[in-house]
Amino acid sequence: MSNGLSVHTLLNALQSVLPPEHSFLPLHEPRLNGNEWTYVKECLDTGWVSSVGKFVDRFEEELAAYTGVKRAVAVVNGTAALHVCLLLAGVKAGDEILMPALTFIATANAISYCGAIPHFIDSEESTLGVDPFKLNRYLEEIAELRAGGCFNRLTGHRIKAIVPMHTFGHPVDLDPLVNICRRFDITLIEDAAESLGSFYKGRHTGQWGLLSALSFNGNKTITTGGGGAILTNDEDLGLLAKHITTTAKTPHRWKFNHDMIGYNYRMPNINAALGCAQLEQLPDFLTAKRDLAERYRKAFTEIPGISFFSEPANSQSNYWLNALLLDEGHAGRRDAFLEATNNAGIMTRPVWSLMNKLPMFTDCPKMDLSVAESLERRLINIPSSAILGRGMANA
Numbered sequence: 580m581s582n583g584l585s586v587h588t589l590l591n592a593l594q595s596v597l598p599p600e601h602s603f604l605p606l607h608e609p610r611l612n613g614n615e616w617t618y619v620k621e622c623l624d625t626g627w628v629s630s631v632g633k634f635v636d637r638f639e640e641e642l643a644a645y646t647g648v649k650r651a652v653a654v655v656n657g658t659a660a661l662h663v664c665l666l667l668a669g670v671k672a673g674d675e676i677l678m679p680a681l682t683f684i685a686t687a688n689a690i691s692y693c694g695a696i697p698h699f700i701d702s703e704e705s706t707l708g709v710d711p712f713k714l715n716r717y718l719e720e721i722a723e724l725r726a727g728g729c730f731n732r733l734t735g736h737r738i739k740a741i742v743p744m745h746t747f748g749h750p751v752d753l754d755p756l757v758n759i760c761r762r763f764d765i766t767l768i769e770d771a772a773e774s775l776g777s778f779y780k781g782r783h784t785g786q787w788g789l790l791s792a793l794s795f796n797g798n799k800t801i802t803t804g805g806g807g808a809i810l811t812n813d814e815d816l817g818l819l820a821k822h823i824t825t826t827a828k829t830p831h832r833w834k835f836n837h838d839m840i841g842y843n844y845r846m847p848n849i850n851a852a853l854g855c856a857q858l859e860q861l862p863d864f865l866t867a868k869r870d871l872a873e874r875y876r877k878a879f880t881e882i883p884g885i886s887f888f889s890e891p892a893n894s895q896s897n898y899w900l901n902a903l904l905l906d907e908g909h910a911g912r913r914d915a916f917l918e919a920t921n922n923a924g925i926m927t928r929p930v931w932s933l934m935n936k937l938p939m940f941t942d943c944p945k946m947d948l949s950v951a952e953s954l955e956r957r958l959i960n961i962p963s964s965a966i967l968g969r970g971m972a973n974a
């Protein structure tokens with residue numbers, strides 16, 4: 580094409596950053612070269628593989644220290660973490676929960692588990708996350724403060740909470756969002772599943788929500804095989820999170836007493852052993868991932884028609900998944916790019932389908948989603964594993 584953006588140009592730019600000889604490069608592969616083997620062997624040797632053991636406590640303490648919250652509770656996956664965050668925030672059946680249309684399905688699923696209704700809001704291009712200013716205008720139109728909280732005047736449902744998501748590890752603009760939550764009496768819960776190692780104004784993501792959720796799925800920045808965590812600065816909610824995710828059993832040497840409906844969501848010790856080993860390497864993963872992002876950024880600066888997505892102002896991102904954004908005029912060529920890169924052994928993917936387009940959510944309330952719709956057409960994720968960053972390859 581005359582403006583220079585061809586499949587060939589795109590492939591060249593990617594190949595200038597990626598290793599010269601490679602088999603298929605996935606989007607994000609785990610790296611397990613630390614103490615994983617030692618710690619898992621310890622679980623096997625001692626028989627402490629399941630629901631209790633020292634690695635769970637250690638993992639929770641180290642996560643809380645790293646993310647700067649008072650309490651972290653390790654659970655089976657990020658979706659379960661979100662589910663419990665919503666329950667403990669007091670979300671009830673019939674409540675509307677604000678969430679970005681542009682997110683992974685887990686956010687909407689967790690809301691549905693509570694019998695609540697996802698209410699889809701738009702994103703902004705500078706963060707890829709919810710747009711606080713557009714949201715503010717929207718709430719001024721549709722929201723009404725009554726005795727029981729914030730209500731949607733159009734549907735009559737209570738708007739109980741908002742679940743922003745830090746897309747690909749890039750923090751949303753939290754300060755204005757916190758103000759909106761105060762003004763409209765809406766509880767903030769962060770879906771920080773993708774943002775372990777990402778900071779907003781110097782503080783770790785997950786500190787702003789009453790409760791927040793992390794994920795340690797196999798493709799996330801660190802992995803426990805499968806896993807997640809609930810973060811909170813509220814000591815009582817922290818204790819309750821531990822209680823409700825461990826079948827709500829009251830402590831006794833032999834009696835089975837349960838004082839509420841609980842969940843078997845605890846993270847097994849063998850998974851926490853992986854988590855402890857992975858956390859030790861997190862600083863190195865982050866350095867490598869930021870190095871990779873910087874090299875992608877340079878490789879794409881001169882190319883018209885496409886840009887590498889860089890961390891928003893005021894933020895330090897973990898660059899969990901790197902993203903390219905086509906200009907609107909080139910959006911129609913996205914699938915040709917996906918085809919060519921995957922054929923060349925470089926895994927690329929479009930972003931998730933917007934939640935409001937999925938059959939189970941088509942009737943949910945939503946605002947104008949024009950920015951999310953545009954991002955959905957133009958976004959391409961590219962390989963992002965820590966091993967592709969400098970300093971990791973020979974470690």
Ligand SMILES: *Cc1c(COP(=O)(O)O)cnc(C)c1O
Binds near residue numbers: 657682683795
């Ligand atoms: C990964 C992820 C989750 C949690 O997923 P699990 O696979 O259940 O750990 C939640 N929200 C988002 C946005 C995610 O990317």
